[in-house]
Amino acid sequence: MNKTILCIGAGYVGGPTMAVIADNCPEYKVIVVDVNAARIKAWQSAVLPIYEPGLKAVVERTLNKNLFFSTDIVAGIKAADMIFVSVNTPTKTFGAGAGKAADLQYWEKTARDIIEHAENDKIVIEKSTLPVRTAEAMHRILQSNPKGLNFDIISNPEFMAEGTAVDDLQNPGRVLIGAMETESGQKALQAVMDIYRHWVPEAKIKTTNVWSSELTKLVSNAMLAQRISSVNSISALCEKTDANILEVSAAMGMDVRIGPRFLQASIGFGGSCFKKDILNLVYLCEFYGLPEVAAYWEQVVLMNEYQEKRFVQNIINRMFNTVAGKKIAIFGFAFKADTGDTRESPAIYVSKLLLEEHAALRIHDPQALEYAKLDLADCTGDISYEIDPYKAAEGAHAIAVLTEWKEFRDLDFARLHAVMEKPAFIFDGRNILDHPKLFKLGFNVYPLGQKALSNLGH
DSSP: OOOEEEEEOOSTTHHHHHHHHHHHOTTSEEEEEOSOHHHHHHHTSSSOSSOOTTHHHHHHHHBTTTEEEESOHHHHHHHOSEEEEOOOOOBOOSSTTTTTSBOOHHHHHHHHHHHHHOOSOEEEEEOSOOOTTHHHHHHHHHHTOTTOOOEEEEEOOOOOOTTSHHHHHHSOSOEEEEEOSSHHHHHHHHHHHHHHTTTSOGGGEEEEEHHHHHHHHHHHHHHHHHHHHHHHHHHHHHHHHTOOHHHHHHHHHTSTTTOSTTOOOOSOOOSSSHHHHHHHHHHHHHHTTOHHHHHHHHHHHHHHHHHHHHHHHHHHHHTTTOOTTOEEEEEOOSSSTTOOOOTTOHHHHHHHHHHHTTOEEEEEOSSOHHHHHHHTTTOOSOEEEOSSHHHHHTTOSEEEEOSOOGGGGGSOHHHHHHHSOSSOEEEETTOOSOHHHHHHHTOEEEOSSSOOBOSSOO
């Protein structure tokens, strides 16, 4: 078989996935294409277009050896027998299903590009997160080609987490591959399995039919987000009852049936997948006449929005019922630590709500400032972006910790307190700081799901 792999889409999924495949499969030629010329150029430079620990070293080992980046999509389609499709599948903003359904226009355009330029049979692999039964529609489109070519559709969803993407790809908990139950479909399944067998133990490669694979990705993200929303709902109750969410979560997580993962209270989940995939799941349930199931999953998103609004309302209430004209230092804008990604970051929504209250924002993040500028480009108000956290805190009335960067734990909070307006507030939206120590330094400290440490009597 032709050992040339093409990936259409050089974003957060396509780029790292193909770099790891190239690193582990030296006999394969791996080509990554994208219409975004600046992104392709960045992949070929010293400054990659995305930040992921360990990614730079993997790319350096393989770049221009068996890993190539290009804008020539046509040549890539002609050269490869296996095509991974990793294009954007955002939530629809128009028409039927707007706000919930996946917008598949880019996926379909890609399928039609493959038909137009393919000269031989291809295996087409869904890497983008797609709604169940998408493969069926794509298969019909591809098979309608007038050239008599055969296209097999494989579902191979990614399960990497941003911030740990390279390790997740190198040491996956599982690789899921779904194929159609036809002779050619099963042959295509083996071809994709052959790639992963280079470094993934056979026991971790799970095969299913293509529909189960598509649905598993949506449900996996929905279940993880559900845990976050569940513990966040309890954090609100803890604040009313003087229970401590850290103690509740730790004790609850000791139950082997529950486990400790994703039980940390926070301002909410973000990222490109959770909200989009849950809303997609909600739409599918509504489409198939399951309104109760749809409402159940939609509540996960509504609880996430509630937690963001509750966090901002607490800031306003604690700061004497107004933040108008007050400087608030936003520490962290990425949706999670160890990534520069700000897609659906709670910091976006918290910042916009604070700006609506006429607060002045001083935004600091170790990796995400450029994206923060883009996310808030349409906002009016007093906003500045500071690479230095101490500069961000100068004259600030409050610090709001919105991302769990480990660097924030190591800051000199005595120095921060000295340059801030008094009384000085800290709102820890990730529960990562030493709250008693901060209180001793003179801060009024407001964690999530725990008793406030304040001298202000409220």
